[in-house]
Amino acid sequence: MWALRGLRDGILTTRWPARPDQYAAATRGPATVLAGPASDQVSGAELAGLCPVGAISADQSERPRVDQGRCILCGRCVQLRPDVFGWSAGPDRAALTRNGLVVPAEESPESVAAIAEALRTRTRALRRSVHLRHVDAGSDGSEEWEIMALLNPVYDIHRLGMFFTASPRHADILMVTGAGANGMADSLRETYEAMPSPKVVIAVGSDAVGGGIISPSYATSSGVGAIVPVDVWLPGSPPSPFAILAALLLALDRLPAATGPTPVRSGGAAGGLR
Amino acid sequence: MTAAADYELTASVDDLRDRVTAQIDAGGRLADLFGTAHDAGLVITAQLAGPDGMTTLDALLPAGQRSYPSLTPLVGSAFWYEREIHDLFGVVPAGHPRLEPLMLPTNGPDLPMPGRDGGPARIDPDPRVLPSHVVGPGLFTIPHGPVRSGVTESIEYLVETPGEDIPHLNMRLFYKHRGVEKRFEGMEPADGVLLAERAEGVATVAHAIAFCQAVELIAGTAVPWPAALIRTLHAELERLACHLDVIVRLADGAGLSVATARFGWHKERVLRLAGQLSGSRFGRGVVVPGGVTAAPQLEPSEILAAARELERQLSADVRLLMGTASFLDRLRRTGPLLPARAVAHGAVGPIGRASGGVDDARQSRPYAAYGSLGTTVSSRDDGDALARLEVRIDEIASSFHLIRQAADELDEVASGPLQAECTIADGRATSWAEAPQGEVLYDVRIAGGVITRCRSRSASFHNLVLMHEVFAGDILTDFPFIEASFGLSVAGAAG
Numbered sequence: 001m002w003a004l005r006g007l008r009d010g011i012l013t014t015r016w017p018a019r020p021d022q023y024a025a026a027t028r029g030p031a032t033v034l035a036g037p038a039s040d041q042v043s044g045a046e047l048a049g050l051c052p053v054g055a056i057s058a059d060q061s062e063r064p065r066v067d068q069g070r071c072i073l074c075g076r077c078v079q080l081r082p083d084v085f086g087w088s089a090g091p092d093r094a095a096l097t098r099n100g101l102v103v104p105a106e107e108s109p110e111s112v113a114a115i116a117e118a119l120r121t122r123t124r125a126l127r128r129s130v131h132l133r134h135v136d137a138g139s140d141g142s143e144e145w146e147i148m149a150l151l152n153p154v155y156d157i158h159r160l161g162m163f164f165t166a167s168p169r170h171a172d173i174l175m176v177t178g179a180g181a182n183g184m185a186d187s188l189r190e191t192y193e194a195m196p197s198p199k200v201v202i203a204v205g206s207d208a209v210g211g212g213i214i215s216p217s218y219a220t221s222s223g224v225g226a227i228v229p230v231d232v233w234l235p236g237s238p239p240s241p242f243a244i245l246a247a248l249l250l251a252l253d254r255l256p257a258a259t260g261p262t263p264v265r266s267g268g269a270a271g272g273l274r
Numbered sequence: 275m276t277a278a279a280d281y282e283l284t285a286s287v288d289d290l291r292d293r294v295t296a297q298i299d300a301g302g303r304l305a306d307l308f309g310t311a312h313d314a315g316l317v318i319t320a321q322l323a324g325p326d327g328m329t330t331l332d333a334l335l336p337a338g339q340r341s342y343p344s345l346t347p348l349v350g351s352a353f354w355y356e357r358e359i360h361d362l363f364g365v366v367p368a369g370h371p372r373l374e375p376l377m378l379p380t381n382g383p384d385l386p387m388p389g390r391d392g393g394p395a396r397i398d399p400d401p402r403v404l405p406s407h408v409v410g411p412g413l414f415t416i417p418h419g420p421v422r423s424g425v426t427e428s429i430e431y432l433v434e435t436p437g438e439d440i441p442h443l444n445m446r447l448f449y450k451h452r453g454v455e456k457r458f459e460g461m462e463p464a465d466g467v468l469l470a471e472r473a474e475g476v477a478t479v480a481h482a483i484a485f486c487q488a489v490e491l492i493a494g495t496a497v498p499w500p501a502a503l504i505r506t507l508h509a510e511l512e513r514l515a516c517h518l519d520v521i522v523r524l525a526d527g528a529g530l531s532v533a534t535a536r537f538g539w540h541k542e543r544v545l546r547l548a549g550q551l552s553g554s555r556f557g558r559g560v561v562v563p564g565g566v567t568a569a570p571q572l573e574p575s576e577i578l579a580a581a582r583e584l585e586r587q588l589s590a591d592v593r594l595l596m597g598t599a600s601f602l603d604r605l606r607r608t609g610p611l612l613p614a615r616a617v618a619h620g621a622v623g624p625i626g627r628a629s630g631g632v633d634d635a636r637q638s639r640p641y642a643a644y645g646s647l648g649t650t651v652s653s654r655d656d657g658d659a660l661a662r663l664e665v666r667i668d669e670i671a672s673s674f675h676l677i678r679q680a681a682d683e684l685d686e687v688a689s690g691p692l693q694a695e696c697t698i699a700d701g702r703a704t705s706w707a708e709a710p711q712g713e714v715l716y717d718v719r720i721a722g723g724v725i726t727r728c729r730s731r732s733a734s735f736h737n738l739v740l741m742h743e744v745f746a747g748d749i750l751t752d753f754p755f756i757e758a759s760f761g762l763s764v765a766g767a768a769g
Contacts, residue, residue, distance in 0.1 A: 001594060002532035009587070012539055023546065028553050052465040074468050075559050079567070087553075135421055136428040138450045140475030141765040142556050145519065148425045149545075152538030166423030183399045183449040184428055187421050213469050218386055218397045219378070219453035238475070240555065 012153045016091075016242065017249060017256050024242040029088035030071035030206070030235050031055070031078055032103050033064055042084060050077040050085075053213050059106070068093070069101035069209040069223075072237040091242035094202075094234040094250050098225065101209065101233055119231055120253045122198040126172050128161035130252060133171035133195070137188050137227070138181030138220050142238040143205045147175060149241040162248060168194040173251060175244075176228065179207040179214050180221030192228045200251045202232040204244060209233045280702060280719070281310070281317050281332045287342040290318060290333040295348050297322045297329065303620025303633075306715050306731045307345070307355035309363045311390035315339065316363055319729070321704065321715060323620070327639055328704055330717075335365060344370040351619045354739045358769075362386050377451050377769055379403040388455045389727045399448050412436045416750075420449040427764035431741075433750070440745040440753070445738065447768040454769050458728035463489045463563050463698055463718075466725050470716070471558050474732045474766030476516055479508045480709030481716075481730065482561035487641060487705035488718035489563040495696040499643070500687050501565030506643040507577070507680045508548065508557040509707070510673040515544045516710030516761065517624075517666040517673075518588075521595070523758035524663065528601045536591045540584065547580050564696030574685035578678060585674045592667055605660035609744040609756035613657055621740060623712020623733045624665045625760060629657035635708040642707075647679045659759035666761070698723050709733050711762055732766030 014021045042050070042064045050056050055070035056077060064084060066077075077085040088103075095101045096115050134147055150157045151164070165171050168191045176188065192201065203224050206212045211222030221227060234247040249255040285293045294304060302324035310317045315337040322329045335342050344367030345352040356367040357376040364385050367373065378386070381403050384394035419430035432444040454473045458466055470485035471478045483505055490497060497505075518541035525533040549555040551570040560566050570577065595601060611621065616629035626633060634651045636644040652668030654661035702719040712733030719727040737760065744756060 002530060002598070005536065005591065005594060006532040009539075028549075052468055072468065072472075073554065073558070075553070075567070134425045136426070136450060136764075138452050139427065139765060140472040141427055141763045142472075142475030142478070144425050144427055145476060145545075146555075149538070149542060152542050153535045154539060154542050164425065168421075178450065179452070181428075181450045181452055182397065183451055184420065185398075187428070187449065191421055207472075213465075213472060214452050214454065214457060216395075217453040217457050218394050219451050237472070237558065238556070 013156045013159065014154060017246075021242070024091045026089060027091060027240045027242050028073065029090065029093045029243065030068035030073055031066050031075070031085050032068070032088040033066055034084060034086045036084065042081065050080055052076065063104070065102055065104055065106070067102050067210065068235045069098060069233055070206060070211070071235060072206050072212050091240070091246040092250075092255065093236060093239060093243045094232050094247035096232060096250070098209070098230075098233055101235055116253070119200070119251070123200060123252050125198065126252060130162045130173060130248075131165040131171050132162060132173045132175060132248070133165055133168050133191065134175045134177070135184070135188050135191050136177050137184040137208070137224050138178030138214070139205065139207060140214075143177035143207075146238045146241050147177070147204065147244060150245060155241050155245060157245065157248075160249075168192075169196065171195050172198070173200045173202060173248065174228070175202045175204050176208050176224045176230075177204045178220075178224070179211045179217075180224040180227050182219055182221070185221070185227050188224065188227050200231045201228050202234060202247050202251060203230045204234050204247070205239055206235045206237045209235050212237060281312065281319075283317070283332050283334045285331050285333040287318060287333045287335045290320060290331060291343055291345050291348060293331055294320050294322065294345060297324060298349060301325060302329070304349055304351045305620065305713070305736075306717070306729065307352050307359070308717075308729050308731070309359045309365070309388070310727050310729075311363065311387040316365055317389070318342070318359070319717065321717070323633070328706070328715075330704055340364070341366040341368045343368055346370050354735065362388060374405055375403055375448065376446070377448055379448055386453060386456045388459065393456055399451075404446070420446075429764045429768070433753070435750065438749045440748055440750065443741055443745055445741060447764070449768070450764060451768045452765075455728055455730055458725045458730070461725050462723065463720065463725060466718075466728065467562055470730065473730050474709070474714070474734060474763050475556065476519070476763050477512065477709035477711060477714065477732070477766065479505070479512045479557045479561060480707040480714050481732075483509060483642060484705050484707040484714050484716040485718065485728070485730075486561050486563045487707070488703040488716045489698070489720070490696060491703035491705060492701040492718070492720055493563070493696050493699050495564055495694050497565050497642075498691055498694055500569070500684060500690060501692045501694075502643040503680045503684050503687070504566045504570060504692070505561055506647065507570065507677060507684070508552065508560050509642065510676045510680070511544055511548045511551075512557060513673045513710040514670060515541055515548070517670050518544060520666055520758055520761040521663070524605065524659075524755060525595070525601065527754040527758055528604050530598065530601055533591070533595055533598070533601070540588050540591070543584055547577075547584070551577070562693065563698075565691070565693035567693070569692060570684075574681040577681045581674055581677050581681070588670070592670070596667070602660060604755055605663060605759070606658060608659040608752050609748060609759060610746065611657040611740060611744050613655060615740075615743050616657065619740060620736075621712075622736055623709070624662055624669065625737050625740065626712065627652060628654045628661035628665045630655045633713075635706050635713045639706060641705070643680060643683070647676055647683075649676065659755050662759045662761075711766070712737055730769075732763070734762035734764070734766035735769070738762050738767045
């Protein structure tokens with residue numbers, strides 16, 4: 001009976017990233033600074049009241065900038081100053097450096113390109129069989145749901161050659177959620193060390209990237225970067241399944257250039273999977 | 275729901291135990307027991323839910339006194355609460371049967387002491403404080419966690435077993451203790467709700483509602499009717515998602531891959547509907563003190579159409595699942611919680627209602643729009659994993675009913691403000707909401723416009739300890755079904 005039921009609604013699985021997906025494109029990401037005239041300046045006093053987690057600051061020319069790695073998507077800045085702040089949209093939310101999450105960008109494209117090249121060299125051997133291990137280091141529980149969603153028929157990451165594994169010995173990619181609870185620090189470190197090289201660490205969610213609203217706390221770090229070396233930084237509270245999928249593909253250099261967030265991937269023959 | 279100026283010391287620590295047992299004998303249940311650091315010492319607060327609502331008892335343990343008579347020997351449900359008080363404040367409930375660290379194993383002089391100004395910058399759990407386990411002949415302990423197979427939250431189960439049976443289980447929560455309650459302190463209520471949403475991420479809306487209701491009680495604010503409807507709408511979508519998550523885990527445990535895929539798809543669609551309404555798949559940023567931030571981004575007619583389609587496809591799959599013998603066999607008589615034990619503990623949520631309980635805050639202590647929409651309470655007497663599933667399936671049907679009612683009403687009410695003026699005042703209030711896991715209970719105190727103490731008691735914390743009780747006659751392979759049928763969140767339990 002179940003076999004027939006499985007056929008009832010046809011194929012539910014997205015074709016993304018090979019084909020565009022409407023839901024993926026519409027998914028809300030962290031707040032961003034809208035491109036606008038320089039007169040859209042926000043005074044220092046006003047800045048402080050715009051963000052409960054201090055993700056908004058001013059650059060030298062007093063233009064506001066958002067650290068998306070701290071943003072918890074509460075929407076206060078978008079609501080109070082819709083002329084300056086808006087939502088980012090689409091799945092490509094992850095960055096290869098912590099500073100890469102600060103918008104408008106302040107990093108030079110060259111330094112990012114070097115980091116991307118180094119990661120590409122490390123992950124080249126993984127090809128289309130990638131094993132994932134998740135560790136909860138103090139999440140609120142929602143990130144686990146969104147990672148689990150990758151296994152449902154809509155996302156079905158098996159079609160991309162990705163599989164969850166119980167043993168860190170078999171894992172290529174470590175996905176870490178939560179701000180880095182002190183009680184999990186040793187377990188997280190041991191899991192990381194048990195993984196064979198080459199290995200990649202993805203900080204999944206704003207808590208894992210920058211601590212979110214739970215830090216500072218006596219019981220957590222301000223992001224898992226304090227415990228293990230992070231390669232891919234994915235903000236979101238929690239990040240959507242598409243954003244997690246995009247972060248995995250970014251780590252493997254398999255995110256198609258058309259949807260890529262930075263011009264890094266234009267870098268020639270070494271890119272992509274052969 | 276109650277509001278007061280500050281701690282009213284209605285009992286002394288010595289007679290707290292008698293007051294609590296008297297209330298329980300009169301048909302009440304212990305809903306919460308927690309401490310608050312105070313200038314005069316440690317205030318120990320007991321919340322008792324009874325037919326007349328929630329009663330708060332505050333007792334002062336004067337500064338310098340480090341011990342008080344434990345409630346646990348008389349009131350078993352205080353077992354974890356007193357361990358938590360011991361971990362966070364360092365006082366000893368004298369006569370407690372097993373005073374091991376639960377939330378925070380530490381020997382250091384610095385303790386979090388919620389309620390006190392300031393606090394330690396960092397506390398690292400010290401595993402050396404944990405007792406090494408004494409086992410009998412042939413018994414051994416299987417540590418399960420904190421990093422387990424699959425995508426799960428971090429918790430350690432210590433399964434004490436002679437081979438296959440599980441005579442005893444122990445749990446360690448401290449791995450992902452985040453210090454949520456201490457973090458509330460010093461926040462403005464408008465920021466506090468963002469933290470409440472993340473105290474237990476899968477019950478975002480219920481926590482936000484309970485927190486905001488407490489703030490509104492202190493301020494004397496009445497929430498506009500359309501806002502109450504929108505809160506209800508999101509709370510019921512959250513219930514659908516959580517109950518479907520339980521079904522996915524149970525089906526996965528039984529190896530029903532098509533059922534796992536089907537219910538995973540249904541759950542995804544519920545999250546997408548919540549996302550279409552609010553921009554957040556978990557309904558975050560909707561509930562704020564005074565009301566809600568915005569109207570749903572879908573018209574009521576579109577919500578009704580989406581819910582109707584979802585319900586049609588979901589019910590067909592539920593019928594098939596509940597006729598799959600190989601699946602039901604795994605749940606029947608698995609992890610039974612005896613009704614007498616459930617009553618003695620005051621088990622909340624689907625766990626309590628599957629063991630003969632009839633308490634549902636939506637009906638017995640209504641809030642948001644539940645009072646006028648009318649909620650039916652589903653109950654079973656068997657107390658096993660199957661009964662817990664049946665209760666959830668009934669609740670899925672009643673959630674759809676409530677969503678339809680709320681959407682219909684939203685269609686009819688004249689457009690008006692969705693947020694009432696909520697002038698933050700000083701004071702203290704208790705409030706609750708029925709999360710998918712059961713009743714969440716908030717006790718919020720505000721002074722000088724900022725939160726000075728916020729007790730956030732999740733249903734997960736109250737119910738998780740019952741895992742001790744349900745392994746009679748069960749074997750190791752039943753464990754995933756029992757855990758999934760509890761359907762609790764470690765984040766909510768670990769604080």
